[in-house]
Amino acid sequence: MAGTGTAHLRGEGEAMLRVEDLVVEFPARNGMTVHAVSGISLDIVEGETMGLVGESGCGKSTTGRAIVQLPPPVSGSVRLDGTELTALEDETLRKLRPRLQMIFQDPISSLNPRRRVREIVSEGLDIWRVGDKASRKARVDEVLEAVGIDPANAGRRPHEFSGGQCQRISIARAVATEPKLIICDEPVSALDVSVQAQIINLLQDMKDRYGLTLVFIAHDLAVVKNVSDRIVVMYLGKMCEVGDPESIYERPSHPYTAALLAAIPEPDPSQRPDSQKVLGGEIPSPLAPPSGCRFRTRCPKAQERCAVEEPVLRKVDSNQFVACHFPLEPDEELEFAKVGIGATIGLDGDGTDLD
Amino acid sequence: MSTTGLGGATSNGRLLEVTDVKTYFETDRGVVKSVDGVTFTLDRGKTLGIVGESGCGKTVLSRSIMGLLPKRGLVREGAIQFEGTDLIGLSDKDMREYWGAQMSMIFQDPMTSLNPVMKIGKQITESIRQHLDVTKEFAQELAESLLASVRIPEPQVRLKEYPHQLSGGMRQRVCIAVALACGPKLLFADEPTTALDVTVQAQVLDLMAQQQRERFMAMVLITHDLGVVAGRADEIAVMYAGRIVEKAKTSELFSDMKMPYTEALLSSIPKLADHSHTRLATIPGRPPDLVNPPLGCKFAPRCAYVQDRCREEEPPLQLASPGHEYRCWFPVGTPEGKDAFERNRRAGDVVATAALAQAETV
Numbered sequence: 228m229a230g231t232g233t234a235h236l237r238g239e240g241e242a243m244l245r246v247e248d249l250v251v252e253f254p255a256r257n258g259m260t261v262h263a264v265s266g267i268s269l270d271i272v273e274g275e276t277m278g279l280v281g282e283s284g285c286g287k288s289t290t291g292r293a294i295v296q297l298p299p300p301v302s303g304s305v306r307l308d309g310t311e312l313t314a315l316e317d318e319t320l321r322k323l324r325p326r327l328q329m330i331f332q333d334p335i336s337s338l339n340p341r342r343r344v345r346e347i348v349s350e351g352l353d354i355w356r357v358g359d360k361a362s363r364k365a366r367v368d369e370v371l372e373a374v375g376i377d378p379a380n381a382g383r384r385p386h387e388f389s390g391g392q393c394q395r396i397s398i399a400r401a402v403a404t405e406p407k408l409i410i411c412d413e414p415v416s417a418l419d420v421s422v423q424a425q426i427i428n429l430l431q432d433m434k435d436r437y438g439l440t441l442v443f444i445a446h447d448l449a450v451v452k453n454v455s456d457r458i459v460v461m462y463l464g465k466m467c468e469v470g471d472p473e474s475i476y477e478r479p480s481h482p483y484t485a486a487l488l489a490a491i492p493e494p495d496p497s498q499r500p501d502s503q504k505v506l507g508g509e510i511p512s513p514l515a516p517p518s519g520c521r522f523r524t525r526c527p528k529a530q531e532r533c534a535v536e537e538p539v540l541r542k543v544d545s546n547q548f549v550a551c552h553f554p555l556e557p558d559e560e561l562e563f564a565k566v567g568i569g570a571t572i573g574l575d576g577d578g579t580d581l582d
Numbered sequence: 583m584s585t586t587g588l589g590g591a592t593s594n595g596r597l598l599e600v601t602d603v604k605t606y607f608e609t610d611r612g613v614v615k616s617v618d619g620v621t622f623t624l625d626r627g628k629t630l631g632i633v634g635e636s637g638c639g640k641t642v643l644s645r646s647i648m649g650l651l652p653k654r655g656l657v658r659e660g661a662i663q664f665e666g667t668d669l670i671g672l673s674d675k676d677m678r679e680y681w682g683a684q685m686s687m688i689f690q691d692p693m694t695s696l697n698p699v700m701k702i703g704k705q706i707t708e709s710i711r712q713h714l715d716v717t718k719e720f721a722q723e724l725a726e727s728l729l730a731s732v733r734i735p736e737p738q739v740r741l742k743e744y745p746h747q748l749s750g751g752m753r754q755r756v757c758i759a760v761a762l763a764c765g766p767k768l769l770f771a772d773e774p775t776t777a778l779d780v781t782v783q784a785q786v787l788d789l790m791a792q793q794q795r796e797r798f799m800a801m802v803l804i805t806h807d808l809g810v811v812a813g814r815a816d817e818i819a820v821m822y823a824g825r826i827v828e829k830a831k832t833s834e835l836f837s838d839m840k841m842p843y844t845e846a847l848l849s850s851i852p853k854l855a856d857h858s859h860t861r862l863a864t865i866p867g868r869p870p871d872l873v874n875p876p877l878g879c880k881f882a883p884r885c886a887y888v889q890d891r892c893r894e895e896e897p898p899l900q901l902a903s904p905g906h907e908y909r910c911w912f913p914v915g916t917p918e919g920k921d922a923f924e925r926n927r928r929a930g931d932v933v934a935t936a937a938l939a940q941a942e943t944v
Contacts, residue, residue, distance in 0.1 A: 282782070283750065283779050391868075419636050419806045420806055420850050420851050421806075421847060421864065422635075423850070423852075424852070424863065424864040424865075425864045427852070427862055428861060428862055428864060431859065447852075449851075449853065449854045452852070452856075452858050453852040453856065453858055453862065454858070455858060486781065487780065488854065489784075490780040490781045490783065491780055491854060492783070492784070492812065493809055493813075493853075494808045494809040494836070494848055495812055495813075497833075498813060505784040505785055506781045506785075509749055509751060
């Protein structure tokens with residue numbers, strides 16, 4: 228797993244956004260390099276929601292940001308409606324910015340505390356002088372109304388709103404400039420479950436109302452499954468598995484996908500947490516990622532081949548692709564406990580008999 | 583019911599008895615009734631899950647029990663018996679004997695709850711040296727074995743590092759090591775995994791469960807996610823607006839919940855088994871203002887079962903079965919509840935939908 232490849236991409240003409248072999252690296256101390264994203268390819272059809280899932284440090288946020296060229300990738304191609312974004316001049320790219328918006332994880336810190344809600348939502352429109360002042364005001368009122376914030380309260384500042392309401396305001400700000408694509412970077416991770424449900428439903432409504440295309444980044448597979456039409460599971464800058472949510476959930480092919488699924492706490496006391504299925508250890512450093520398959524250090528199925536040869540995405544089902552030399556058979560059970568902990572933390576399988 | 587662990591001799595004794603605890607804050611806006619009459623007990627080695635939304639008082643309750651609240655404008659009433667001693671009257675100086683040694687706490691954000699300019703080792707040995715009469719060298723050794731027991735690789739190296747050199751999951755393990763250093767009998771874990779990834783969350787929760795069993799320690803696990811406590815708590819208390827609105831053994835709470843709020847919390851969690859794009863059930867609106875809470879049932883303005891009686895008269899705690907308490911006039915799963923829900927739906931969703939839409943825009 229944790230490989231590259233383009234087998235999962237659809238026809239050139241079909242996709243609105245097509246990302247190929249995206250590489251993002253950052254310089255680190257001592258001449259080392261952070262390999263944040265190493266060869267991600269994905270495509271999104273108009274009106275679709277693409278879910279990017281993985282642990283912290285898997286490069287999902289970096290991928291989202293590289294799509295909107297913040298910062299531009301080291302190499303690879305990002306084509307939006309046929310336009311190659313990586314090749315654009317700064318000014319041309321700037322003109323495209325209203326079409327590409329982002330929503331961030333922390334709703335409170337992503338809003339300027341010293342400005343009023345109306346100014347925050349209207350900023351993009353003001354910069355681009357969309358219509359006249361009255362029509363801009365009408366647009367702000369409309370989007371605020373759409374996200375469930377009373378425009379009468381638009382004179383207030385962010386601290387007067389709750390976290391869930393601030394996230395609504397962030398959504399209103401993103402929608403105001405009539406974007407084609409919104410990158411949602413963990414938009415519900417900081418919220419209570421009850422508010423999380425409201426925001427997920429709201430995003431769905433906004434999608435229907437404004438015909439949006441979304442990239443939805445999250446670490447919770449249950450949330451991603453709910454919102455997405457297609458899911459990319461990422462690990463340490465590489466792709467593990469790509470497919471539609473139903474297939475990936477029904478039959479995870481990648482051992483890492485299975486681990487992510489097993490980690491979700493189900494609200495059902497009859498399903499006692501099974502520590503044998505818990506993925507041990509931590510994601511390795513992106514300064515020196517493992518050779519071959521990057522997941523091999525935590526994978527119970529790893530063989531010598533995994534250290535030598537990087538797996539490439541291949542089709543396992545009509546709508547499911549996996550980058551693994553030894554994908555899971557249906558109903559195959561994995562025991563993570565020993566491998567993960569033994570291999571990466573240096574304890575030899577002791578203390579793992581939690582039941 | 584596990585009898586493994588160190589405290590076998592005193593197993594199943596009552597450890598904590600909280601009776602009608604109130605915690606109010608006097609502010610410029612008026613008195614904020616953060617915790618308003620909470621009663622529960624906790625036996626040695628057991629886990630109580632406290633569940634509720636932000637602002638329901640779950641954090642204030644745990645800090646009130648530990649005596650960790652700012653004193654200014656604080657009103658604290660009721661009785662908190664810890665092994666027979668009432669903690670409410672104790673001064674900070676007396677409480678110091680309890681903090682760390684008898685009861686300790688793990689917080690949500692592992693970065694801000696560790697001292698950023700103190701080495702990991704010092705943060706662990708600090709309380710060991712305070713409470714246990716041991717040499718510096720012994721404390722060091724103890725700290726190293728604690729780090730190993732929370733599965734931190736290369737503990738002797740980590741002891742000399744600062745918190746920023748560790749990942750979030752590792753930092754939370756250090757917090758657990760600090761909390762366990764003096765062998766407390768009671769551990770409060772306040773949203774211990776909310777800031778962590780799902781995979782790391784599972785690791786940390788497993789680790790806490792293992793340590794709890796080995797030490798025969800009681801735990802209060804505070805979270806907004808019913809999924810987190812479902813497989814891990816012996817008993818669950820659901821809090822709303824400063825009160826316990828339902829409390830039962832975990833299996834009974836899930837199989838036979840009575841309180842519409844519990845039902846609503848549960849149904850708002852996205853389930854893996856649902857198809858994608860399944861519309862999630864939400865709880866409209868927000869929890870009430872604790873300065874001026876609604877007159878009757880505090881949940882009435884957001885409740886799908888609400889009737890006139892709910893708005894006028896607050897339901898008392900009632901017993902569904904031994905150990906299962908709830909606060910509702912029209913409980914889930916009863917004929918009255920069913921009628922109330924149906925009446926609301928028929929009555930035209932005019933009221934119900936309006937209430938919904940209105941609440942959403944608040």
